[in-house]
Amino acid sequence: MKEFDIIKNYFLSRSYQRKDVQLGIGDDCALTTVPEGQQLVTTTDTLAESVHFPKGTSGRAVAHKALSVNLSDLAAMGAEPAWISLSLSIPEYDEAWLRDFSLCLQELTDYYSIQLIGGDTVQGPLSITITAxxxxPxxxxxxxxxxxxxxxIYVTGTLGDAGLGLExxxxxKAAEPMHRNYLINRLNFPSPRLMVGTTLRRLATTCIDLSDGLKSDVQHILFASQTGAVINVEQLPLSEAMLATVGKDEGIRYALTAGDDYELLFTVSEEQKGSLEVALANCNVSATCIGRINGVQEKLELQRGDKPYQLPETGFQHFS
Amino acid sequence: MKEFDIIKNYFLSRSYQRKDVQLGIGDDCALTTVPEGQQLVTTTDTLAESVHFPKGTSGRAVAHKALSVNLSDLAAMGAEPAWISLSLSIPEYDEAWLRDFSLCLQELTDYYSIQLIGGDTVQGPLSITITAxxxxPxxxxxxxxxxxxxxxIYVTGTLGDAGLGLExxxxxKAAEPMHRNYLINRLNFPSPRLMVGTTLRRLATTCIDLSDGLKSDVQHILFASQTGAVINVEQLPLSEAMLATVGKDEGIRYALTAGDDYELLFTVSEEQKGSLEVALANCNVSATCIGRINGVQEKLELQRGDKPYQLPETGFQHFS
Incomplete structure (x- = not known):
């Protein structure tokens, strides 16, 4: 299986073709052009088996997640995706798994109009690195x-579902089959909020994607902006599956600390709040106001209603 | 060691800063601009321990090689390097190894005026993926x-040294200490031929970098160009260390089949041959004419002097 030729056999013929790609896979490098007036936005994420996804995850779910976590980073910058490079480490030549993985990648790159422009394969423990x-503008x-x-402060979608899915x-832990299914799909098939990201461009003041958990990720904004925040945990958006499975109190803990949500958290000024809510109505994704930025440097204050909220000590295991 | 913060601790403060990078490490993505009139050139290579370099290779050598094999691909396109993203999988937090690795990466990015714009770290078997x-123009x-x-057909430098170094x-196998040192350095510290690459832009008709071995890599050009080639193995450039250690006959076999040379192989028309040799005189790297392209599709003919040359069957182990 030296050098596999996996990229060629599984990905080359199937990749979406973009006009801004002058040379794709098959030479020493790819050649592309960035449209005039645009900045190039770049992110790299590695997913490793047993670290970022459980052993036994399907090729389809791994492809979906590996691409989505990268696209989620692009969404958080307000960018539209264009190209990806893929480095795939696989322990052995597993035809069925590779077919699953590559078909899913093809479907998604077609869907998002993304071209695979390069990559490398190596024999080793299962791990996927994508540079997107x-x-x-x-x-x-x-x-x-x-x-x-x-x-x-706003968040898209509902929080904590992926963490509960992993649990x-x-x-x-038991859940109704319908809810169980929904929650595990939220873990394996996150939806990058690309349309929300581009919609936020002229409206939001900051944006970040939620990968480690709300409580931890919001700190990145407080640190970078040198501000504080108050979040009202009563407002945290919880899915029906979450509420039916663990109830509201436990749901709030998942929403605050569980990772792998890949929802967007963003901030918007008082003046833009109205325009933002109108603009988001076209995105088909809910956005919930959960709190407000203040001047207390890097301090996150949690409230439930008008009382301080203390997060119970017990943590959740999660991948991120 | 969750999420390590390795990128931040070891790489962030040390990275070379470029003017075309508006936002480097520290947000969801990097923001950069491509100069007007230029195409973006992208390559991704993964090096894994025991596959691409022997276990026990120093952090310095691994960093050098991981960057160089990527820069060698850029050189083969005639590109000048700008940015890299790094994904680092390491089995454990090894302070000394990481210091070695990151210091070498810093020295090289400074030397080549490259900025590290993003990356990811994960706990796992030692493996390095760089997108450069x-x-x-x-x-x-x-x-x-x-x-x-x-x-x-030309090649830069001397061939087969890295393969003999690995052996x-x-x-x-024994070698004089001075030669042994030289050959192992050729394996661990390849020199990307960036200046040759940019010099070749208006002169060469094709170019590729040698990673799998001359005999195998030249086929990529024959396949892509739908031509054949005659190579005179008598002309293959061999180092003094190679000749002193294994002699000419064995040296030719290393030059043809051993990998990891990271020299450039390129073709030039009869009309440009003179200009090319003048231009290359300023590059401080030797270039040797080893054969000629012909019309016999995808067929590589080896000669030694005016007789056909048959490559002995025994292969060499090599990483690539």
Missing amino acids: QGFV QGQALMRSKAKPGDW LLQTE | QGFV QGQALMRSKAKPGDW LLQTE
Whole structure:
């Protein structure tokens, strides 16, 4: 299986073709052009078996997740995706797994109009590194550092589902089959919020994607912007499956600390709040206001209603 | 060691800063701009321990090699390097190894004026994936597909040294200390031929870097250009260390089949041959004419002097 030729056999013929790619897979490098007036946006994420996803995860789920976590980073900058490079480490030549993986990657790259422009394969423990690139109009990228006291804090979708899904996979915890299915799908098939990201470009002051858990990720904004925040945990958006399986109190803990949500957290000024809510109505993704930025440097204050909220000590196992 | 913070602790403060990088490490993505009139050139290579380098290779050598094999691909397109993303999988937190690795990476990125713009770290078997990007003026990239019958075939430097170096490391084969040192350094510290690459832009018809071995790599050009080639093995450039250690006959076999040379192989038309030799005189790297392209599709003919040359069957172990 030296050098596999896996990229060639499984990915080359199937990749979506873009006009801004002058030379794709098959030479020493790819050649591409960035449209005038656009900045290039680049992110790299590695997913390793048993670290970022449980052993036994299907090729389809691994492909979906490996691409989605990268696209989620692009979404958090307000970028639209363009190209990816793939480095695939696989322990053995497993035809069925590779077919699964490559077909899913092909479907997704077609769906998002992304071209696979290069890659490498190596024999080793299962691990996938993707470098994803996209564009954002000059000066319109969403960064972490521009939050101002008074800005409102929003999150997309519902929180904590992936963390509970992982718990269901790895413990005896029970859930109704329909809910179980939903929660495990939220773990394995995250949806990068690309359309929300581009919609936020001229409206939000900061944006970040939630990968480690809300409580931990919001700190990146507080640190970069040198601000504090108050979050009202009563407002945290919880799915029906979450509420039915563990109830609200436990749900809040998942929402605050469980990873792998790949929802966006963003801030918006008082003046833009109305325009933002109108713009997001077209995105088909809910966005919930959960708190507000203040001037207390790097301090995150949690409230439930009008009382301080203390997060119970017990943590959740999660991949991230 | 969750998420390590290795990128931050070891790489962030030390990275070379470029003007075309508007946002480096520390947000969801990096933001960069490609100069007007330039194409973006992208390559990804993964090096895994025991596959691409022997167990026990120093952090310095691993960093050097991981970066160099990527830069060698950029050189083969005639590109100048700009940015890299790094994904690092390490089995445990080894302070000394990481210091070695990151210091070498810093020295090299400084030397080549490259900025590290992103990355990821994960706990796992030692493996390094780098995505390297650079620029080439619109339409001037060197591809594999433009060789024409009558073009001359050149290689830079000397061939087979890295393969012999690996043999010295892994077997009882003896060499004089000075030669041994030279050959092992050729394995661990390849020199990407970036200046040769940019010099070749308007002169060469094709270019490729030698990673799997001359005999195997030249086929990529024959396949892409739909041509054949005659190579005179008598002309293959062999180092003094190679000749002193194994002699000419054995040296030719290393030069043809051993991998990891990271020299450039390129073709040039009869008309440009003179200009090319003048231009290369400024590059401080030797280039040797070893054969000629012909019209016999995808067939590589080896000669020694005016007789056909038959490569002995015994192969060499090599990493690539």
